[in-house]
Amino acid sequence: MRLTLATAIALALVTAAPQAPAQTAAAQAQGVTTQLPRGVTPTHYAVEITPHAKDMNFDGKVAITVDVAQPTNTITLQALRLKIAKASLVPAKGKAMPAKVSVDEANQTASFAFDKALAPGKYTLNIEYSGVINTQANGLFALDYSTKEGSKRALYTQFENSDARAFIPSWDEPNFKATFDLTAIVPEADLVVGNMPIASSSNVGNGLKKVVFQRSPKMSTYLLFFAAGDFERATKMSGKTEIGVVTQKGMVDQAKYALDGSAEIVKRYNDYFGVDYPLPKLDNVAAPGQSQFFSAMENWGGIFTFEYSLLVNPQVSTDNDKRRIFSTAAHEIAHQWFGNLVTMQWWDDLWLNEGFASWMESRATREMHPEWNTTFDAVGAREGAMGRDSLSTTHPVVQHIETVEQASQAFDAITYSKGEAVITMLEAFKGENEWRDGVRRYMKKHAYGNTASADLWAAMDADGSNPITAIAQDFTTQPGVPTITVANAKCDAGKTTVDLIQGEYSRDMPDKKALTWRVPVMAQVPGNAVARTTVTDGKGSITVEGCGPVVVNAGQTGYFRTMYAPAQFAVVNKSFKSIKPVDQFGILADAWAFGVNGKQPVSDYLDLAMSIDNTADPTIQSQVIGVLASLDNYFTGDKAAQAKYRAFAIKRIKPTYNKLGFEDRAGDSDAVKGLRRTVVGALAGLEDKDIIAEARARYAAQDSKPLTPALRRTVYGIVAYNADAATWDKMHAMAKAETNPLVKSQLYGMLSGAKDEALAKKALALALTDEPGATLSAGMIRGVAGEHPDMTFDWAVQNREAVTKLVDTTSAPRYFPGIGSGSSKPEMVAKIRDFASKYIAEGSRKDAENAVTSIETRIKARQRMRPQIDSWLSKQK
Numbered sequence: 001m002r003l004t005l006a007t008a009i010a011l012a013l014v015t016a017a018p019q020a021p022a023q024t025a026a027a028q029a030q031g032v033t034t035q036l037p038r039g040v041t042p043t044h045y046a047v048e049i050t051p052h053a054k055d056m057n058f059d060g061k062v063a064i065t066v067d068v069a070q071p072t073n074t075i076t077l078q079a080l081r082l083k084i085a086k087a088s089l090v091p092a093k094g095k096a097m098p099a100k101v102s103v104d105e106a107n108q109t110a111s112f113a114f115d116k117a118l119a120p121g122k123y124t125l126n127i128e129y130s131g132v133i134n135t136q137a138n139g140l141f142a143l144d145y146s147t148k149e150g151s152k153r154a155l156y157t158q159f160e161n162s163d164a165r166a167f168i169p170s171w172d173e174p175n176f177k178a179t180f181d182l183t184a185i186v187p188e189a190d191l192v193v194g195n196m197p198i199a200s201s202s203n204v205g206n207g208l209k210k211v212v213f214q215r216s217p218k219m220s221t222y223l224l225f226f227a228a229g230d231f232e233r234a235t236k237m238s239g240k241t242e243i244g245v246v247t248q249k250g251m252v253d254q255a256k257y258a259l260d261g262s263a264e265i266v267k268r269y270n271d272y273f274g275v276d277y278p279l280p281k282l283d284n285v286a287a288p289g290q291s292q293f294f295s296a297m298e299n300w301g302g303i304f305t306f307e308y309s310l311l312v313n314p315q316v317s318t319d320n321d322k323r324r325i326f327s328t329a330a331h332e333i334a335h336q337w338f339g340n341l342v343t344m345q346w347w348d349d350l351w352l353n354e355g356f357a358s359w360m361e362s363r364a365t366r367e368m369h370p371e372w373n374t375t376f377d378a379v380g381a382r383e384g385a386m387g388r389d390s391l392s393t394t395h396p397v398v399q400h401i402e403t404v405e406q407a408s409q410a411f412d413a414i415t416y417s418k419g420e421a422v423i424t425m426l427e428a429f430k431g432e433n434e435w436r437d438g439v440r441r442y443m444k445k446h447a448y449g450n451t452a453s454a455d456l457w458a459a460m461d462a463d464g465s466n467p468i469t470a471i472a473q474d475f476t477t478q479p480g481v482p483t484i485t486v487a488n489a490k491c492d493a494g495k496t497t498v499d500l501i502q503g504e505y506s507r508d509m510p511d512k513k514a515l516t517w518r519v520p521v522m523a524q525v526p527g528n529a530v531a532r533t534t535v536t537d538g539k540g541s542i543t544v545e546g547c548g549p550v551v552v553n554a555g556q557t558g559y560f561r562t563m564y565a566p567a568q569f570a571v572v573n574k575s576f577k578s579i580k581p582v583d584q585f586g587i588l589a590d591a592w593a594f595g596v597n598g599k600q601p602v603s604d605y606l607d608l609a610m611s612i613d614n615t616a617d618p619t620i621q622s623q624v625i626g627v628l629a630s631l632d633n634y635f636t637g638d639k640a641a642q643a644k645y646r647a648f649a650i651k652r653i654k655p656t657y658n659k660l661g662f663e664d665r666a667g668d669s670d671a672v673k674g675l676r677r678t679v680v681g682a683l684a685g686l687e688d689k690d691i692i693a694e695a696r697a698r699y700a701a702q703d704s705k706p707l708t709p710a711l712r713r714t715v716y717g718i719v720a721y722n723a724d725a726a727t728w729d730k731m732h733a734m735a736k737a738e739t740n741p742l743v744k745s746q747l748y749g750m751l752s753g754a755k756d757e758a759l760a761k762k763a764l765a766l767a768l769t770d771e772p773g774a775t776l777s778a779g780m781i782r783g784v785a786g787e788h789p790d791m792t793f794d795w796a797v798q799n800r801e802a803v804t805k806l807v808d809t810t811s812a813p814r815y816f817p818g819i820g821s822g823s824s825k826p827e828m829v830a831k832i833r834d835f836a837s838k839y840i841a842e843g844s845r846k847d848a849e850n851a852v853t854s855i856e857t858r859i860k861a862r863q864r865m866r867p868q869i870d871s872w873l874s875k876q877k
Contacts, residue, residue, distance in 0.1 A: 001160055001354065002296045002309070002331045003411060032175050032450070033346040033401070036109070037076050041067045042171045048183040049167075049226065053142060053153050056133040062168050064125040065178075071117040075125060078165035078172040079103065079110035080139070085128045087112050092122045099125075108162075108404065110169055127169050135774040136808045137291040139166030140226070144773065145248065145288040146739045154229025154248065156287055156304060158297055161347060161411075161810070162404045164221035172221045175345045175450045180216040180224055185209070191231035193246055195224065195301035197281050216300070217278060218448045220343050225299030227285050238263035239270070244283035247311065248741075254311040255286060261326045265333050265364055272360075273337045274440035275447060282336065284329065286310040288741035289775030292782070292811040293411070296328050298335030298357070305332070313742045318710040319670060323372060327365050334360035337443060345450040347401040350410045351476070352453060355397070355419015359427075362420065372670050375582050376619045378424060379556045383589050385417035386481050386561065390507045390597075391857065393850040397422065397476040398453055405844035408810040412847075414479075421559045422475045428557040429520040429532075430466050437463065471534070474517040475559060481505040482517045484535060484552060487565035491547035496525060498550050498568070502538045505561045508857040510597040514538070517560075524554040526578050549575040556586040563594055569604060576608060581617035588623055595868075596861050602868040610876075614656045618671035622678040625653055629682035634866050636824070641870070646686045648873060653682055662694055663711050677714060684718045695719055713746070720750035721787075728759045736771065748772045752783030757791060760784045764795055768802050778806040778815070785819040790828060793820035797835060813840050814847035821851035824862065828855055 044065040051058040060082075066075070075089070087099040089112065099112035112125065134141040137158040144153050157167060165172040182194050188209045192198070196214040204210050216224070232252045235244045236259050243263045245255035262284060270276045284303040296305040309328040312321065338360065339353035358381070366374045388394060397419055401407050427435040438460035446455060453476060457469040483503040490497050500521060504514035519535040525546030533542045544550055549572045552562045564572055572579070572587060579587070588608055594600035609624045628649045635642035660676045668676075683691040695718035698707060707715055720731060728751065735747035752763045763784050767777040781803065785792035796803050796819050807815045816835055820828050829852050836848035 001294045001298060001335075001411065002328050002357075003294055003416060033348065034173055034175070035107070036078065036171060036173070037072075037074075039068065039070045039072055040075050041069070042077075042176055042178045043067060044179045044181070045168065045170065046181040046183075047168055048185070049140075050185040051133065051140065051155055051228065053133065053155060056135075056142065057130060058133060058140060059130050060128070060168065062127050062129075062170075064127070064170070066123050066125055068118050068120050068123060070120060073117050074111050074113045075099075075118075076109055076111040077169055078108050078162075079129075079169040080108045080163070080166040082110070082129045082131045082166065082169060084110060084169065085130065087125065087127045089114065089118070090124045090126065091118075096126075108165060129169060131166060134166075136806070137289075137293070137775070138809045139163045143287055143289050143775065145741050146744070147248070147250075148739055152230055152248070154227070154231070154287065156227045156285070157225055157299075158291075158294075158304065159224060159299075160222040160297060161407045162222070163809075164224055167224070167226075168221070170221050174220040174222065174343050174347070177218045177220055177343070177448065177450065179218050182213045182216075182224070182226065184211050184213075184226060184228065186211060186228045189230065190228045191233060191246070193225070193227040193231070193233075193283055193285055193302055195219075195299060196279065214280070219300055219340060223298070223300045223340055225285075225302035225304065227287075227302070227304070231285075233283070234259060236260070236263050238266045241266060241277060242281040244281060245310070246283050246285040247307075248286070248288065251286070251307075251311060254313055255284070257312045257322060258284060258305075258310050258325050258329055261368075262329050262333060264368060265330050268364060268368065269333060269337065269360070272436060272439070273443050275337065275341065275443045277336055278341065282333075284310060284332075288745075289773060290745065290779055291775065291808050292778045292815060293408075293808045296332050298332045298339055300336065300340040303329075303332045305329075307742055308745060311742060313740065314709070315740065316709050316712065316743050316746055318713060319673060320710075323365075323369075323670075326369065327361050330364040331357045331361035334364070341448065342443060342446045343450050345452050347407040347410055348398055349452050350401075350407075351397045351415045351419035352451065352456065354411065354416045355423055358416050358420035359423040362424075373619065376585055378420070379582060379585050379589070381417040382421040382424075382556070382559060385413050385421055385559075386505070386593070387507075388413040388850070389418055389479060389481050390505050390593075391850060391853045392506070392508050392512075393846065393853045394479040395846070396479045403841070403843055405813050405841060406846075409813060409844060409846050411810075418559070422472070424557050425475070425520060425559050426460075426468050426472055428522070428555070429471065430460065430468055434463060434465055435460070471518045471520060478515055478517075480515055482519050482560040483514075483563055484519060484521060484560050485563045485565060486550065486552050486568050489550060489568055489571070494547065495543050495545060496547055496550055497541055497543040498523070498552070500533070500535050500540045500542060500552070502535050502540075503563075505593065505597065507593075507597050507861070508853055510599060519558070519560055521552060521558060521560075522554045523550055523552045525550055526575070526580065530554050549579065551579055551583050551587070553586055554580075554583060556582050561590045561593055562586070563590065563600065569600075573604075573608060573611070576611050577616075581620055584612075584617070584620050585623060588620070592627060595865065598861075598864055602865050603872045606869075606872050614659050618669070618675040621656060622671075622675045625656070625675075625678050625682050628652060629685050631869065632686055633824070634862055634869060645873065648876060650683060650686055650688050653679060653686075654688075657683060657691075662691075662698075662714075663708070673710070677710075680714055681717075684721070692718060692722055696722075716746075716750050717753065720753050721755055723754050723756065723759060725759065728754060728756075728762065732766075744773075745776055748776050748780055749783055752780040753787065755787055757788060760788045760791065761795075764792065767806070768799065774806070778803075778811075781806070782819065785822060789820055789822035790825055793823070793828065793831060797831070800839070813844045817848040817851040821854055823855055824858055826855075826859060 042064050046063040048061040084101050088096040090096045102111045142153050192211045194213040195216045199214045200212045230249050231246050232249045233246045234252045245259045279301045286307045295309045334357040338356040344352045362378050442459035457472050461467045483505045485501040486498050488499045522530050523542050524530045525548040528546035531544045591605040595602035595605050612624045635645050657679045695715045698715045699719045738744040767780040820832050836845045
């Protein structure tokens, strides 16, 4: 699954693919978490679904083959919002036994009781039931969209983490793998998509047809998929595999970029994993709208992706959108191995799915599109993880999960980005080829099975070279960010030795007692060879070739912050331009981070930043300009000081703008285009009159001078942010009239970005109407919160019941705290805590606690940093 605010293949018929034996109930009991009684294990589901899209409900039948391991009078499985009409149990030999059904809504289970104990053996549990079709992306859900022919409705499923139970009464946990036969009775005109190819289709009267899919491989319930609607499909072969893309009718050409990229990704992954993708096809199904939880989902053989992450629309799609489309596909296709073929035993090890898919996504993007220069993206993802991991409310990569809500909250920056960063570090320590060989051993040994993290480490260390288990356990079983302090540099005979002291980086507890990690460290003097060591027991040293600035964490693959003692920092500062751009990026990020937690003067970062001119790497320029723009927030409420700072920042940024101009030029690299967007956005945020006037002029002249997609997004964003009532109303009319879902979504998003509070309130009121569409409103509310967090949070709480209906159930515990998390007012802390105590289960308040800690830390950091910034500014010319 790829998160929001993130195709392809097959090689052999599933009937020919090797199948792991069904796991016995005894094996299930071997230390694997479950929320169900043990002793009964499903091996196969035969499901028949009849959706009633107009009435927003469905009927279902399921025959579940189960193994009973020990005598029992009751079979208990999971069911959510399902009405069970009748049920019976048929032994392998014998007559059907009626079942007495009881439902536990709080625990999301259904139990089937029998008059006498069942003897161990094989049975078939037959259940007839009905359920609801949702309006948000949970379970079986409907998405309505506008076309030139009128409004249409399509159906899709979304089950991760725990919503398959809303579609089928089932053992809805990752360790209960089984095969599936899916049958759907749908309108004759619908195109239907499942995990597998269609085995047969026949008319059944009344304008309906029965579609039967081929049997799935053994898989977890959350990977089952079904979609039906007025679709069209395009395909392409990749070796023996059929790659497919499915869109609403009339848009399939917009999926060609994703189709071509997916075919290449599959070919590369088949080689890397050493195990060919085992299903006969892989579709990627595009859907209108959005979710607050995810942008795409890796259902085996039938990936689901919202249109904004799959389609290239010539009217609005930019080069940046193409990057997102490619990386989203790379992420979801990686899951076909990490997650689908080999699945974590329980949600504790979710990172085995998401961290690895993120890492493979980055690897594939870097190798297949070197022109995008994505090395910085991996460092940026690491920085995002450290931002979350440096608070006392963090958690380990491997974390204990007990409830469904806790499992939903596990999809966060620690699971994804820290997981990716730790893998990047371990791969660099192990060696690329050795790491790949370990991945291949892991895949082959555990295909169609379930694993824990220890299984991966065992596969990695099986070759006996550079063992990683101890390091890996340090970084995945305890939380936090190590710090390596570099001190006491001594140069002798052309070599430099520095001491390395391990501590811990914390934003809200800067003086806490540090945990201890075994930290793999790489270092170099620019232009010389890279040296390696592992810091253990909190201290060590490293000797590198050459005399000069010693760059620790060379290449930025390590998951730790680097602090240079004052003497070493002075050397680095003096030679900063000679350092590789990726290391400049890391040094700048670390200097800023230590300024935030008070361990280093903010002036250290600002002095480094001022040494960056418009000849530096574009990504480094973007980083510096982004921070300069963000410093504007430190002056909020002090108009005189803010005006003075804005004049300084604009003067510093404007020469880069004068060099680049407002719009892209032929031959610009991706990095240069990104820098231009950063520069224009920064100047607009600083309320530079020239930039705002330029955007308004281009907006007004677009009928005679059409805007390119990239320019359109920039211009519309600036105009919407600075809109008056007339401009807002005009953009609103455009949104109402638009029938293209991608364009419509973008316009409604723009409406939520106004800085004027009265217009922001109009956007909130609009979000509670049916006009934007059921899945866009929650995003609009979050958009308003970006500029007006305090007002939006108060409004959302006042309208809590209505707002809650607009949010995926998987997003509920994080949504409201997320609205208020951007606040810098102390009052918000009490508001979020009060909301959590009233409306969020005690064990599911992780995101609320994190929001509170972030706000408190932000307020303290700004109080401490503002005088330093003022002092530094007073010395600038």
